[in-house]
Amino acid sequence: MSRVVPPGPQADLAARRHEQRGWYVYDWANSAYVTTVGTVLVGPYLTAVATAAACPDLPAGAACEGTVDLLGFIAVSPNSLVAFLISISTVVIAVLLPFVGAVADRSPRRRVLLARLAWAGAACAAGLFLVTGDDWALGATLLVLGNAFLAASLTVYDAVLVDIATPDERDAVSSRGWALGYLGGFLLLVVNLGLVLGADALGVPDGLAVRLSLLSAAVWWAGFTVVPYLRLRDRPPTHVVGADEAGRGLLGVARGSVRQLVATFREARRYPQTLLFLGAYVLFNDGVQTVIAVSSIYGSVELGFATEQLIVAIVVVQLVAFGGALAFGRLARRLGAKRTILVSLAVWTVVVAAAFVLPEGRFGLFVALAAGIGLVLGGTQALSRSLFSQLVPFGKQAEYFSLYQAAERGTSWFGTFTFGVVQQATGSFRLSILAVVVFFVVGGLLLTRVDVRRGIADAGNEAPRVV
Known part of the structure; x- marks a missing residue:
């Protein structure tokens, strides 16, 4: 099968199903990060690392009254650090995503863009394995970047739904993707919770058990992203502003993407x-x-x-x-x-x-x-x-x-x-x-x-x- 196909869903049902099955797997892939890292483990772990930095001689069971310097000038309690990081991620994502969308709509290789964003996010998640002792700043940076790459990849991923499913298929296809994502997140979370809760019985230090779980989510995310990368097909962009600039290197793509974004905001009222x-x-x-x-x-x-x-x-x-x-x-x-x-x-x-x-x-x-x-x-x-x-x-x-x-x-x-x-x-x-x-x-x-x-x-x- 040719790697490049015309815009929109393929006419052949078997070809559409082939792409759809590959598309589902990205929900399965990234949900490991969402559940194991974002929902359950990284918050308590980063809080403990930040507490070690703010109160290095804290007696067991005592409350930490110290702070860490976020962005070099904002003194925050270790218990509030993750909340502030989520807020920073929110701002970064809100600013970044419209530009990611403009670039994606101009790209003839969305599957490549999706995979690169996913692999960059997975690399950030893998880097969390290196966060030990009181190195909270590394963990904070990797968490913000990982969240941003996840959101960027999901922007591309969601847009691909229109390319692989007819209007009558989209509710079912979208639902299957979400379902598979929850199943994948559930399976890895159960394994990792078993490791973390049973760390003493397994002879594994608690911190190492958490770090191995974070690493497993990164490997899961990166590894399963290979499936949509191989199964999805490339499609030429359509209805974009400044399409003639697409072949003029990175600067041309960036300039054309900004023009596209401005045009979209103007037309949204329609x-x-x-x-x-x-x-x-x-x-x-x-x-x-x-x-x-x-x-x-x-x-x-x-x-x-x-x-x-x-x-x-x-x-x-x-x-x-x-x-x-x-x-x-x-x-x-x-x-x-x-x-x-x-x-x-x-x-x-x-x-x-x-x-x-x-x-x-x-x-x-x-x-x-x-x-x-x-x-x-x-x-x-x-x-x-x-x-x-x-x-x-x-x-x-x-x-x-x-x-x-x-x-x-x-x-x-x-x-x-x-x-x-x-x-x-x-x-x-x-x-x-x-x-x-x-x-x-x-x-x-x-x-x-x-x-x-x-x-x-x-x-x-x-x-x-x-x-």
Whole structure:
């Protein structure tokens, strides 16, 4: 088969399936970094390393009152370091991604760009193995860069969905990708948690067990990225500004990409339904990210669960999310992506309301809520991606998905900020978690106002049979 094919999905079903199977594997690949590194291990480990730097002679069990100098002039507590790093990552990503999208839309070799960004991120993750003692600055730098490369690669990856799936296939293809990602993240996380929790029995120092787990996520991410790199096909760019500059070296590509980006921002007003959906997504996705971010705090502080119990809940979420993404993909075939997302937002609202009244210490009920989160987590994210792909003009997928990723990550502090403000004002974690319902309700109301058929027509795309 030729490496280069015409723009858009291939007409041959077998050829499309070949590319789609390769595309799924990138979700499987990068989810190892998201779960093992970003969600579970790197936060506590970097906090411990920063504490060693701030308070080198700290007695066991004592609180560290020292600080580390972030960026050379910001004194931060070791316990706050990771939160600040996430904020810095958010700013870097929000600025970087629109340019990545403009370059990707002009590139005739997106699979190569995707792989290079992924391998750069995996190299940063592998570098975390070298973070020992009090070398928190190296870990901080690698974490910010790893997060940025991940977001950049996902911008390219999401845009490829339009190249490999017809409008009628996208909900199912996107859902399968998310499902496989949750399964991959779950499997490696279970192995790594076994290593970390059983380090003493295995005769492995605790720090080394964490570092080996971080390294395993990097190897997993880099190794499985080879599959989409080999299976995806190259396509010539279409509908780009300054295409004549593409062959004029790096400077020409950069200049043309900036011109493309400016033109896209000017033209965005022609797609009001796309922008309305993006606004709705920012709100309800902020609710999703907030629940993910604060659930462990809520479980430990308000409900009194031990760390081991919270780990069990995380594993349950990952496992159930695999089936949930597939189930919601099937539901979308009947209801359409928009209606199915609205169903998921209703479930999110019920889950958060149930968490508000959950009695302290009822671990079985807490696990049931974790299963409820897993059920709708993958479906909400997968169908949002596929629905947005229907609303973006062909030839500018990566640029619009860069806005999608930047909006998701650049505004993801609204919900956690609201949670913190309510907790500080009321002293109640329960009222704080209840406040998150607003993001699902308002985001859902905005989504009901999105005219999907009109948005698809405005973008010049073919509508799926069920909208």
